[in-house]
Amino acid sequence: MAAVFVADANLNLASVKISVFSWVFGFNGLCVVYQFTQQNLPACKPILSPAWVVEVVYRYDVECVPVLYRSNKLAYIKDNSIPKNCSKSLKIPKHMKAPIYIYYQLDNYYQNHRRYVKSRSDQQLLHGLQHHDISSCAPEDFSHGLPVVPCGLVAWSLFNDTYSFFRGIDEMKVDRKNIAWKSDRDHKFGKQVYPFNFQNGTLSGGAHLDPNIPLSDQEDLIVWMRTSALPTFRKLYGRIEEDLDADDIIKVKLLNNYNTYSFSGSKKLVLSTSSWLGGHNNFLGMAYISIGTSFIFVAFVFMLIHVKNPR
């Protein structure tokens, strides 16, 4: 059988190509002998289709401010009496396969600022009140004589916009568990530490926490406490565990609580699928192409120089 195969390869260059590049399955011995002329060698050619990552980015921080307050967004966000409900629709451009990750993206938010970054106490997050030295947390360190748990600016400024998603009238299930790193949950945030006096001060920076849930289960907090490296960042909010089809209209009901208006930061909601390479990222491609082009250009210049003034 193999001899036949080789003969075939010798006879026809095109089939050689196929035999090299295609995945040849086992030869079916029952085939009729006309294969030389028929060119019906069983083969399959895999088509490499890029595993598309579909991403929907929706900026809502301006649109969710009522027209009335557009000129003074700060007054709107600071006024607790105004309801912060906001309902928007999203169109899904392409089929999205579950799991679909929900992120919130903040811009111009310097979570990497040194004084912000160090305003926390990792020991307190793990040991709670047993740990006393929380000097690094100032000014968000004590309330009514007791250490704030969790203390510090990072925790205090916990993000508190919430999202819920509807397809038609059905609310979609959003999985908000397992969004934080397992190691953080197990080893960095105490299982016995409860945020009993969090956000009790006069100035509330962000979300409140359920005092009955230990820090190790406060996954939003855990995600938030892993401060971002750059001033534009995304943080995981949850996962949608069902596929979304192309041209689906998704209705997002959100509570626009978080104040990014005081520093003119933007807020975006991101729905994204993921591949083994991670999420959607233009940077590497752009970097490769731009550096590659510039090198070609430099090489050309040097070649000209060399031709003109050989050493």
Next chain:
Amino acid sequence: MSGPTGRRKQKLKWSKLYTFSCLRPTTDESAPTESSWAAGIFRVVFCNESQLHKSKPHKYPNNYVSTTKYNLITFLPRALFEQFRRVANLYFLLAAVLSVTPLAAFNPVSVIAPLVFVVGLSMLKEAIEDWHRFLQDRNVNSRRVKVHVGNGLFVQKSWKSLGGRHCQTVGSALYTKSGNSKMWYLRLHDDTDNLFDPEDPMSSGFLQFVRALVLYGYLIPISLYVSIELVKVLQAMLINKDLAIKCSIEGISYGGEVTEVDLAASRRMNIDVERYRYSLDGSDSTGRSIEMFDLSTADGSTEKDVLGFHQGSEDTKTGNSRISSSQKETTVKGFNFRDNRLMDKMWIYRSNVSDMIMFRVMALCHTGIPVEENRGNKLTYEAESPEEVAFLIAAQEFGFKFCQRTQSTMVLQELDPSGLEVKREYKLLNLLEFNSSRKRMSVIISNEDGEIFLLCKGADELADNGRTYQQATVMHLSMYAEDGLRTMVFAYKKIGLPEYENWSSVFKKAKATIGPEREELLENASEMIEKELLLLGAVAVEDKLQKGVPECIDKLAQAGLKIWLLTGDKKETAVNIGFACSLLRHDMKQLHLCLRKESPSNQQIKDVKEEILCQLQSYNQLITEEDREGDPFALVVDGKALEVSLSYDVRNHFLSVAMRCDVVICCRVSPKQKALITRTVKEHSGKTVLAIGDGANDVGMIQEADIGVGISGMEGMQAVMASDFSLPQFRFLERLLIVHGHWCYKRISKMILYFVYKNIAFGLTLFYYNIFTGFSGQDLYDDWYMVMFNVLLTSLPVISLGVLEQDVSSDVCLKFPALYQEGQRTFASAGSESSVGFLMESWLP
């Protein structure tokens, strides 16, 4: 004049900068200059009255030799001081101090740990080296010596317990050397981000500055020193290995001992090989091994009292024999003379007494002593100068074996004209030592019959005594001198007893005087008796250059080194040697700096200085005028002129002329002057100076130079012990400099650039990151990663580049010695390269 000096000062400052040390101790550099050169230090020593040395005014430290730099107590403070004298270490110390304050950018440990590591490693290295020195000292100190305790009794004692001179030879100036590198100045953003206190922009700005100082400390490579030191050690190993291999291929023994010395010393400064510009040559470094012995004696003279050269065919034959002899195989080292009329006892058939006396003079008029017989019945000798050894060996070959010397007698085993060997004892009555104004030495002996002879050997002037043969001798002498041979004339006279006794009393009186006039009296006395001598003959000694010396010097000159030849020889000889080793070429303009007057006394010193200054000025003008023509200049300085030139106020003028010449030859240089010249050239030019020599008289020079190279030749190990490198032969200098010097320079400079590059690449990421954190001073990496980055993670590639890089192969280096000049224009090229690199890398990450 102010122009060049100003520039020179600037240069000096630059050179200070790249040695990297601040707080240079001033005492080390300047203190020894005047005090030790002047004859200011003297001690009163009582012989055989050691009890006098136990009380205060004459109590001196004991003989314990210590070359160590530290002891147990001083080690920590002194070593720390040495470490933190380096600017970078000081800077990192500052950073470490700041890191424990609230201003800290990093975890304090991550700043302190590498500093401790780096400083600790350097100190450990110091400690180990010092320990080796200590062991060496202990060896020396526990040496057993015989001590005279009185009445001819000797007692074994260890060296250190002796009273005497105490020497502390290690100056820390030697240790301030470090690799060259660049300083990076941080450009700090003057960020007025109201970080600390919006009300007080001044202080918060300052605090920002301090923070940034700590944060961007990564721009300065902390482990650079350690890496450079490590690289130096490895490079030294490679160099030694390479030279050793070269030597073994060519069948030269390269003793393990030498290698060891070599290694230990070179650890200190092999880095400097690549940077020197001026090379000082010890006179003997050109490899004096007298192998050819050239002799012309009178033959068949008719007059009994006048002996000299025989004119005619025979002398040309003698000349021929000389030339052909050099090609013949010789079994006796130091003797390379073949003439059938003289060799193998043939001279006895020539019925010529003068031959015999001539050989006798050779065997008697010297200061040498025979040493243990080592092969057959031939003796070997030790003497003040290699010439004397050569004469003694020659005399032995002719049948006049000098066997024994006591205080007052010399024993010769002579070949009698009858063909028998006779032992004769001569009484040594007086020895008139060589001095430079008489230029001869004599002995007065009486033979077994009581006849008194004065035997004299000396410079060419002695030939004036020859009568019939004077002309011929002078002609021959000039012929020999032109060939670059060292000439010597022998003469003798018979003295009557009364005459001798007369003179002897005068001489004794002169000898007994103490004080400055003693020399003069002795000289006068000697002059008195050294009159009316009879010319015996002339001898020429070839100061044979070692193999490959001219080629080597030629290459070095091509490599742009300025070469100084410092020699004890007289001017004519020095010039001839200069030509022989291709130091001087015929297209060179020779400038001679010399004095017309002999021996300046105190009143004349001013005139002498004037004279020298005048000459220097005219030369300076000459050089300026003819500079355009491109003819190289050579400056030849004789002994007297040199002495004046090195005096304090003439020195600068002398050096500024000397620096403009390609070759400088100094004649009649004493060992002290060699060292002094080295020092002044080093200080004046600010360049690196390499000294190479093989004799004990080169030791001072070798120690004084930035790089000392000793040739482990015939003249003992002193030079090698004092050197940083030892070479078996002069010509290996070529490889050492042109190949290894070039490589080492390239390696170290590339390595430093690479080091700086990687640190800047790393530090800049921190900087760029801060653009995204509002310049708050947040760090990007984990503390421990930062600790490891320099010390561990990225050290190997840099070090391997520093050790193994070869930009061109050794063959290419040797073929194009001009490549070496690259290393001399160091700063400019390295600077531009690095700035280009800096620009490149600042946008690349």
